[in-house]
């Protein structure tokens with residue numbers, strides 16, 4: 001009788017931290033270096049990330065561009081909510097996102113720095129995360145993206161792809177995306193360029209190889225240390241259909 005594999009997910013934290021470093025190196029070899037350079041200004045990043053929830057990047061960008069045709073941030077706050085919802089209709093759930101975006105903008109406008117968020121660069125990370133997640137409509141993923149992408153703060157955004165790949169490989173047990181932020185950050189060094197590159201390359205890997213359904217395990221550079229591959233071979237089930245390996 002063959003022995004069951006010892007899964008990563010039951011290994012102690014230092015071993016799973018080492019596994020993440022190995023994944024970082026493997027994915028870097030596969031997809032290349034990703035220098036940490038802000039891709040857009042912080043307010044753009046913040047509002048676009050809200051628009052990106054359950055929306056592909058083309059529709060997110062189209063929604064953002066049309067939103068900005070309403071005017072500056074003050075004008076968007078003052079616009080009828082229906083007009084904001086119409087402007088962002090390419091994003092999913094525009095009726096719920098429109099009032100959240102207006103409430104977020106209102107809270108930022110009324111804060112001491114106004115629409116300038118640069119104070120987040122100096123604030124302790126914990127406080128910066130709290131300030132952002134206290135805004136209506138801003139969750140831990142959006143807050144982490146703004147802090148890492150715009151201010152090179154040591155946080156680790158976990159989107160659906162980052163979450164899926166890590167759960168299948170077994171660096172973290174099955175848990176929600178929210179909880180995965182803390183669990184993964186606890187295993188990673190406080191090194192913003194590494195965190196950025198790992199995030200971007202995991203996202204790419206989740207889009208191209210470790211897809212939600214029918215992951216391409218035989219083409220995967222992580223398969224030799226992947227829990228899901230050890231259990232299922234190249235027949236890893238769709239992410240939501242069957243629980244991935246857990247402790």
Ligand code: SF4
Nearest residue numbers: 210215217220223226
């Ligand atoms: S081996 Fe398969 S399940 Fe594991 S990370 Fe690669 S693609 Fe995903």
